[in-house]
Amino acid sequence: MTSLKDINPRVRTITVSSQSSLQILAEDIKRDIAKGAKKSFKDTIDVSSGDPHRTGIKPVTFIRQVLAICLYPQLLNEESLPLDVRLRAQRLLESCDGESVGSYTESSGLRHVRQRIAEFITRRDAGVPAYSKNIFISCGAQKAQMVIVKLLSRGEGHLQTGVLTPLPCPHTLPMLLEEAGVKAVSYLLEEERQWAVDLKELHRALSTSRGCCVPRAIYISNPGNPTGHVQDRKSIQEVIEFAAAEKLVLLVDEVYQDSVYAQNQEFVSYKKVLFEMDKVFRESVELISFHSLSCACVAECGLRAGYMEIINMDPEVMNFVDTMLCTDISTPVTGQLALDLMLHPPQPGDSSYDAHAQETWFLRATLFQNAERALKVLNDLPGVRCQPAMGGIYLYPCLHLPLEIREEAETTRLEADVWYCQKLLEEEGLIIGAGGTPGSHHLRLSVCVPPDTLEEVLSRLSSFHLRLINRKAQDRALVASNRRSCKTIRSEPLMI
Amino acid sequence: MTSLKDINPRVRTITVSSQSSLQILAEDIKRDIAKGAKKSFKDTIDVSSGDPHRTGIKPVTFIRQVLAICLYPQLLNEESLPLDVRLRAQRLLESCDGESVGSYTESSGLRHVRQRIAEFITRRDAGVPAYSKNIFISCGAQKAQMVIVKLLSRGEGHLQTGVLTPLPCPHTLPMLLEEAGVKAVSYLLEEERQWAVDLKELHRALSTSRGCCVPRAIYISNPGNPTGHVQDRKSIQEVIEFAAAEKLVLLVDEVYQDSVYAQNQEFVSYKKVLFEMDKVFRESVELISFHSLSCACVAECGLRAGYMEIINMDPEVMNFVDTMLCTDISTPVTGQLALDLMLHPPQPGDSSYDAHAQETWFLRATLFQNAERALKVLNDLPGVRCQPAMGGIYLYPCLHLPLEIREEAETTRLEADVWYCQKLLEEEGLIIGAGGTPGSHHLRLSVCVPPDTLEEVLSRLSSFHLRLINRKAQDRALVASNRRSCKTIRSEPLMI
Numbered sequence: 001m002t003s004l005k006d007i008n009p010r011v012r013t014i015t016v017s018s019q020s021s022l023q024i025l026a027e028d029i030k031r032d033i034a035k036g037a038k039k040s041f042k043d044t045i046d047v048s049s050g051d052p053h054r055t056g057i058k059p060v061t062f063i064r065q066v067l068a069i070c071l072y073p074q075l076l077n078e079e080s081l082p083l084d085v086r087l088r089a090q091r092l093l094e095s096c097d098g099e100s101v102g103s104y105t106e107s108s109g110l111r112h113v114r115q116r117i118a119e120f121i122t123r124r125d126a127g128v129p130a131y132s133k134n135i136f137i138s139c140g141a142q143k144a145q146m147v148i149v150k151l152l153s154r155g156e157g158h159l160q161t162g163v164l165t166p167l168p169c170p171h172t173l174p175m176l177l178e179e180a181g182v183k184a185v186s187y188l189l190e191e192e193r194q195w196a197v198d199l200k201e202l203h204r205a206l207s208t209s210r211g212c213c214v215p216r217a218i219y220i221s222n223p224g225n226p227t228g229h230v231q232d233r234k235s236i237q238e239v240i241e242f243a244a245a246e247k248l249v250l251l252v253d254e255v256y257q258d259s260v261y262a263q264n265q266e267f268v269s270y271k272k273v274l275f276e277m278d279k280v281f282r283e284s285v286e287l288i289s290f291h292s293l294s295c296a297c298v299a300e301c302g303l304r305a306g307y308m309e310i311i312n313m314d315p316e317v318m319n320f321v322d323t324m325l326c327t328d329i330s331t332p333v334t335g336q337l338a339l340d341l342m343l344h345p346p347q348p349g350d351s352s353y354d355a356h357a358q359e360t361w362f363l364r365a366t367l368f369q370n371a372e373r374a375l376k377v378l379n380d381l382p383g384v385r386c387q388p389a390m391g392g393i394y395l396y397p398c399l400h401l402p403l404e405i406r407e408e409a410e411t412t413r414l415e416a417d418v419w420y421c422q423k424l425l426e427e428e429g430l431i432i433g434a435g436g437t438p439g440s441h442h443l444r445l446s447v448c449v450p451p452d453t454l455e456e457v458l459s460r461l462s463s464f465h466l467r468l469i470n471r472k473a474q475d476r477a478l479v480a481s482n483r484r485s486c487k488t489i490r491s492e493p494l495m496i
Numbered sequence: 497m498t499s500l501k502d503i504n505p506r507v508r509t510i511t512v513s514s515q516s517s518l519q520i521l522a523e524d525i526k527r528d529i530a531k532g533a534k535k536s537f538k539d540t541i542d543v544s545s546g547d548p549h550r551t552g553i554k555p556v557t558f559i560r561q562v563l564a565i566c567l568y569p570q571l572l573n574e575e576s577l578p579l580d581v582r583l584r585a586q587r588l589l590e591s592c593d594g595e596s597v598g599s600y601t602e603s604s605g606l607r608h609v610r611q612r613i614a615e616f617i618t619r620r621d622a623g624v625p626a627y628s629k630n631i632f633i634s635c636g637a638q639k640a641q642m643v644i645v646k647l648l649s650r651g652e653g654h655l656q657t658g659v660l661t662p663l664p665c666p667h668t669l670p671m672l673l674e675e676a677g678v679k680a681v682s683y684l685l686e687e688e689r690q691w692a693v694d695l696k697e698l699h700r701a702l703s704t705s706r707g708c709c710v711p712r713a714i715y716i717s718n719p720g721n722p723t724g725h726v727q728d729r730k731s732i733q734e735v736i737e738f739a740a741a742e743k744l745v746l747l748v749d750e751v752y753q754d755s756v757y758a759q760n761q762e763f764v765s766y767k768k769v770l771f772e773m774d775k776v777f778r779e780s781v782e783l784i785s786f787h788s789l790s791c792a793c794v795a796e797c798g799l800r801a802g803y804m805e806i807i808n809m810d811p812e813v814m815n816f817v818d819t820m821l822c823t824d825i826s827t828p829v830t831g832q833l834a835l836d837l838m839l840h841p842p843q844p845g846d847s848s849y850d851a852h853a854q855e856t857w858f859l860r861a862t863l864f865q866n867a868e869r870a871l872k873v874l875n876d877l878p879g880v881r882c883q884p885a886m887g888g889i890y891l892y893p894c895l896h897l898p899l900e901i902r903e904e905a906e907t908t909r910l911e912a913d914v915w916y917c918q919k920l921l922e923e924e925g926l927i928i929g930a931g932g933t934p935g936s937h938h939l940r941l942s943v944c945v946p947p948d949t950l951e952e953v954l955s956r957l958s959s960f961h962l963r964l965i966n967r968k969a970q971d972r973a974l975v976a977s978n979r980r981s982c983k984t985i986r987s988e989p990l991m992i
Contacts, residue, residue, distance in 0.1 A: 008649050053596035064568045072564035100549035102796045300598045302829035332828035333798035
């Protein structure tokens with residue numbers, strides 16, 4: 001029998017994130033509840049990752065209606081469905097071989113959809129042209145990232161490819177880099193400046209990497225996952241200049257581009273800024289931007305589709321992007337079609353326009369209001385400090401935990417925030433993400449949930465947190481009183 | 497700019513198959529036609545791979561109706577849709593988090609669907625039990641194969657993992673093995689015995705591999721892709737004994753298990769045979785069986801789903817299967833649901849039963865009749881010899897081409913069968929697969945197409961083939977007559 005020692009050493013060393021161990025614990029709890037076990041909560045709620053439908057956010061009707069017709073084209077004659085919905089379905093079906101979503105597509109995606117993505121980008125960037133030949137559709141943005149990182153992956157030891165990655169970063173990124181065989185070189189984001197990118201820190205990270213690996217790319221998440229930071233033009237330009245000077249490929253995760261909600265803040269793409277810069281940058285900086293169907297407003301995570309736009313890559317190298325996508329044969333067709341629908345919503349005059357505009361407005365308003373509401377509740381908790389988010393779907397509060405809690409966590413060999421999240425799950429059935437920033441303790445929670453779910457989340461989190469803190473305060477008081485009774489009075493600093 | 501020399505050396509050496517170059521040529525031709533170029537054909541037809549919907553095979557109504565409802569649950573109240581369809585949709589929606597196909601699933605797939613797959617396998621194998629914990633759903637069977645092969649991949653040079661692979665084999669397999677970094681060790685199938693697996697040949701292949709690599713698995717395609725061979729119990733048992741003796745993991749591609757049509761022939765799974773064997777085999781042979789939604793009868797290639805069942809694998813190693821599936825986050829949910837529908841069709845008494853039974857009967861009958869019809873036409877062509885297929889979707893005729901043609905192909909540095917297929921595409925707009933068996937020349941054509949499309953395919957192929965042969969015969973006659981006129985008469989053997 002194949003044993004652990006016989007398997008691929010690169011696979012064997014992949015570390016499963018704390019997220020996975022929480023999910024396993026959650027599954028056990030759900031199973032217990034299903035078997036009738038008595039708990040103080042009736043169900044688990046998971047806000048640890050961006051999966052809005054799971055928590056009850058409703059799918060966008062327009063997208064679902066068109067896809068239902070594409071799957072069952074007899075519905076084209078169903079007059080209860082809006083005319084524009086049926087026309088869009090007809091057009092999308094025509095773009096599929098044999099007019100069926102059951103046919104394979106080219107490995108880089110349907111030509112029609114790639115063309116439509118290019119049109120969307122051109123419009124978004126106020127006329128900076130995009131070309132379908134530079135667009136590659138994949139089974140999620142993560143798959144596209146894997147293809148690029150694997151392409152850049154080479155060498156061993158100090159010759160191994162390095163990628164500059166933010167701390168904190170999307171929680172799935174470390175495993176992806178590990179599987180691709182590249183070394184992550186962390187640069188710290190500045191928590192006190194709402195998690196901004198700091199140029200000096202990029203230089204510091206880069207210089208520490210020399211001799212340990214060969215840094216060949218820098219990964220940026222904008223709007224930030226999990227920080228909620230949105231970069232302004234100046235910051236983007238600085239990063240581009242840095243990448244150009246250091247000959248790094250720019251990997252820009254822009255999956256939350258449609259979810260910027262802070263006042264006086266807007267999403268500006270790296271590509272737009274690049275094309276406003278001098279020719280020497282415009283024509284040389286290798287930029288790859290990722291977008292996804294799983295993003296905030298559409299949130300069709302289960303349909304699995306994303307894409308990347310590649311700028312300034314050697315065409316010969318680009319051929320290998322296609323080759324690598326080939327091994328998946330093709331991206332799920334329903335997901336590809338949904339990309340078209342996400343990027344080209346109904347227009348004024350279309351029968352679905354009003355309903356669609358209202359639905360998406362409501363979703364954005366929910367996201368914005370939830371972020372404000374959660375921020376307030378979190379910052380009212382003792383020992384919790386949260387930066388306001390400008391976009392994306394997460395809040396990422398910092399935990400300042402009393403020494404006793406940190407010590408208790410240490411006995412279980414867990415980081416204190418991971419330990420905190422395990423307890424929270426066990427006691428309240430609430431799944432919140434943990435960690436990601438060594439040396440400090442953080443939580444990650446998605447606010448892309450229905451408002452009543454958010455209230456439930458905040459209530460469970462608050463009551464757990466206060467209970468934990470009070471329990472520890474009581475323990476402390478007890479210790480102190482014991483000490484007093486032993487006549488050994490000592491003053492202790494308040495930890496929270 | 498990243499240049500070719502900077503990219504992952506393992507990626508750089510992946511060879512694009514002749515299939516890909518044919519597809520690129522086909523795209524050019526299609527574009528020319530769209531631009532109004534005059535051709536002797538009005539469109540291209542692609543029967544080079546298994547993509548039935550592309551050629552006009554209709555999707556199975558039951559599956560599409562249920563999926564349409566799952567995407568747009570308001571259709572649950574649509575009384576024009578059959579009751580059993582609506583009930584199935586309701587049940588499947590309940591198995592999704594948030595009752596939405598837009599939610600992620602566990603990386604190994606929805607629990608409900610994995611359970612249903614296990615039930616199907618247990619029924620198929622007359623009671624040999626299957627367990628959902630051993631079932632892993634993935635974005636296509638190819639993805640599942642990639643996970644396993646990567647898991648086994650290790651070492652360099654003579655320590656590199658080797659996998660025994662059939663010749664001919666599925667045309668996507670060589671690239672998959674190359675990307676995973678394992679060495680393919682070919683064993684020849686016996687054309688004259690309808691492409692049977694020959695035990696002596698397995699031993700020969702294995703012994704040649706010693707010293708070149710470390711053989712750790714054997715890949716079997718049954719029913720055979722592209723051969724159409726279906727193994728009997730005895731042959732399967734021999735292979736299992738061989739794998740057991742040589743400590744090889746058995747990777748069994750059984751994606752065409754529902755498409756065995758030869759008389760007195762049935763599909764028997766490797767698992768069933770294994771569980772009829774002695775305990776020493778039953779409890780030790782590592783067996784992984786792959787199945788797919790893209791198979792013949794359902795043919796939902798574009799929805800992207802497949803699964804594998806893993807038998808006798810060390811649980812610690814199996815954890816890494818899960819870890820590796822994690823990087824894709826989750827398999828497209830519509831595809832997962834379609835697996836359930838494929839494996840559990842409507843039953844007698846259900847409102848959809850009659851229509852569904854008729855549709856799938858018609859599909860199987862088409863496949864069977866097409867295979868018979870194509871076999872006859874192919875074997876009537878001079879210089880073509882085709883073994884009858886017992887199952888699957890391909891015919892794989894052998895080409896005995898005249899010397900002049902082989903020489904002409906040689907001047908273009910193409911194998912004669914690849915050259916033949918290029919010419920066929922240019923002159924007739926017909927895309928047929930080529931090659932796969934060094935030292936001889938073969939074509940690969942799918943017969944899972946509508947009967948009138950098959951007639952068109954055979955007509956284009958026949959007219960091209962006869963024209964080519966006659967052209968060469970005329971050239972030969974001309975040469976001969978020139979020679980005669982020069983008084984140098986020589987007899988030449990007839991090549992075809």
